[in-house]
Amino acid sequence: MAFKFSVAFLLSVCSAAICDLITDGVHMECRERYFMIAVDLSFTGKELRFEAVDRTGVYAITEQYAAKCGYTMSALPLLGHVELRASYFSCHTDNKDDMFSFNFNLIATHKGKKASYALNKTCTLSLQWSHREVTCEMNYMEVRSTASSDWQVTFQRPEEQMPSMNVSQARKRGYMFDSRDGRLLFRTPYGQPDSLSTEVEDVPVEAVYATVFSRQNWVVLMVDLLAACSMYEGYFDDGGYMMWKTPEALYPSVGGTQIRIGLNGDAMEQLIAEKRGYIVEKHKGTVQIGIPYNAEGGHRKSFVIGSLYEFYAFDLSVEQISVDRDYVDTMLQFRRTLVTPLLPCTVFTRNQTVLEEQMFTIYLGDVPEDVMLVSIQLNERDFTLPFTNTSTYKVTEVLHPNGTHGYTLKVLFHDPVVKQKFLIEDAVLQFMLDINYTLAVLPGNDSYYRLASIVALFTDVSPPAFDAVCSESGIRFKLNRQPFDYLWELTIGLDVLTSDLSAGVATPTFNAA
Structure with missing residues (x-):
């Protein structure tokens, strides 16, 4: 997945042209060898960029300038943030006794109006310097070593000795050399003409080998600076x-x-x-x-x-x-x-229906934490969530320690939305429920649909059986109640047997047990 600078970002802005207030969407942190600014993209606005500020002026951090001067911009809009990392030896950092002061402007444009946030932070060294330190950033290599001033530089490649040049000439070719507080700094973007791409133990590696030297009276001081970085992508x-x-x-x-x-x-x-x-x-x-x-x-x-x-x-x-x-x-x-x-993603449905409960129970599981259930379609009827208080349907959210969650849906068998079918030949009663879950991925609300068809079967569902007893006064019928008697209508002749009809009929009489 590529990381580009030309990405439309979302950020809160102020009505004034310059705004010193830092919103909750901006986080700054000092780390062992660099300063980090993270910007949350869940705000309004777009076209975010950074500027570095020092006593000499304001400098836009473009892609090329960042690699040269020790800045790295990482943008991943799908994760909702952008990050700026600045080396403690970046070009516009003020360093006094290993106290590093950073000054940036965060620029955003919203509805044609430009707003600028001033971001300032001073970091102290949390881990003492090693004699030599090499940093393999995403867009540059940097090596620092103890040394002194007034340098010439020459680059080396296998079986090739490059002519020497002064530091000003090297900077024009995209390299950065600096000497401050007794340390010599060398920084280079990846892919420079003097770099070497090779493999070490089957791992791709990029390396730059520079020798810097300085004449001090009758002594020539030479320092070898090797920057070698694994380019393995993982x-x-x-x-x-x-x-x-x-x-x-x-x-x-x-x-x-x-x-x-x-x-x-x-x-x-x-x-x-x-x-x-x-x-x-x-x-x-x-x-x-x-x-x-x-x-x-x-x-x-x-x-x-x-x-x-x-x-x-x-x-x-x-x-x-x-x-x-x-x-x-x-x-x-x-x-x-x-x-x-x-x-x-392994979102699944599981039928947890217990026939004796006379209701469907269906579990929708392994739903990621940034995905929410927003509506349900039951046998082609749409229902938004949450259900009303008077609804006969119930959805319960279930949370899990691994960050996923699930939903349990309950629907009564005898609800009008449920389809029923009786197979006379097999004496089987079916309750059928087709479900279409609509889930939304946050924050963009992209929709994902999950289908499920659930059937509950009751076997040996037979028609009512009557016992008839003859007496001098007539015939008495006896019916033992069964769970599914409601499926049949009882008639006398062409008339459906009701309580009123039964009360008005002298003979025959009908008793239900």
């Missing part, structure tokens, strides 16, 4: 896991790598993740990760394409920590959005 397996993998040895390591994984930036230790149902395995030089489909922090959405489907999306965070022979530690961070294919 897949959904039959066991209910979203699988993803990366080579274990993208960077030199003595004694293997430590792994932390999680969703939405909340990475946790491997043992904790495994207790929560994650799979973390090292196999043939790769680290393989399985995310359970119902993992806390994942996103799920129902979807109608003829039938009812669902998909799951996961904002995966993976950290690999390794130490080389020179005791230089490297933290490699991956941030990937993984989406399952469309999976069929």
Whole structure:
């Protein structure tokens, strides 16, 4: 599933041109290595965009500018949100003693009027820097290392040495080099001419190898910067896991790598993740990760394409920590959005009717949490929900711990809407109910229909049997009542036997027991 910047978004806006009020639909959060803004799309408005603000001006965050400057925009309208992630070393971040200040404008257009929200946040470092850190974002690679100033750079490819250039020339080619607070930063979008696409342990990898150097008096200081990222897209397996993998040895390591994984930036230790149902395995030089489909922090959405489907999306965070022979530690961070294919939903109906209760009981189950029952058709008669207080029909919602829910429908056998049929030859009585459930997927109210035909059978349904007793005064008839006597009419001659008729007839007499 592709993620584009040119998506129509929904957002609340103010009547004034500039609005400083932050609505409940905007959430800001400092995470270990980046700042995140999440916007809920359940508001009115459209055409959302972001601007970065610093002392030098205001800068529109376009797709190309984001990859160059350390911003990532993830949009998934079907899940109802858009997310902006900004690296702590993004272009317009103010950094003082590892305190990172972010300033953005959130722009929305509604009914031809533009509104701007000022979003400001200062983040402090929650985890100390490693000697070298590499970030594999969705649209760029970033590597940070301890270093100093005034650099030249040269790129390397297998059996090819590229000519050196200064940092200004490199920036014109789409690369970002920066030196601040004793750390050297290198950032590059994916797919640059100097990058290398290869496979490591059958996993697609993109890598950029740059050497930067600076002359200080009689000494030339050189720093190797390698950014290597797994480009594996992942897949959904039959066991209910979203699988993803990366080579274990993208960077030199003595004694293997430590792994932390999680969703939405909340990475946790491997043992904790495994207790929560994650799979973390090292196999043939790769680290393989399985995310359970119902993992806390994942996103799920129902979807109608003829039938009812669902998909799951996961904002995966993976950290690999390794130490080389020179005791230089490297933290490699991956941030990937993984989406399952469309999976069929297993909504079902179950006949729970008990004949002795003289009513239909039908259960509609495995209804997803974002799908609601809105109306029912019973033998081609339409009924909206909820039923009125005077209705003879009853629908009860049933909630389940796994997030799904269901509905129990009860209809009396003898309700006028129910069809009846008596098969004389087989002495079988049928009660028939055709049901058409109309369900709506929220919030768009796309309709999905579920059909069910239920038949209740009563066997050995025989006509009434009379016992006749002759006496001097006439004939007395005796009838033992049966549950289905109402199906027959009793007549004397051509007249239907009623209480009035019975009272006016001297002979014969009729008794019912």
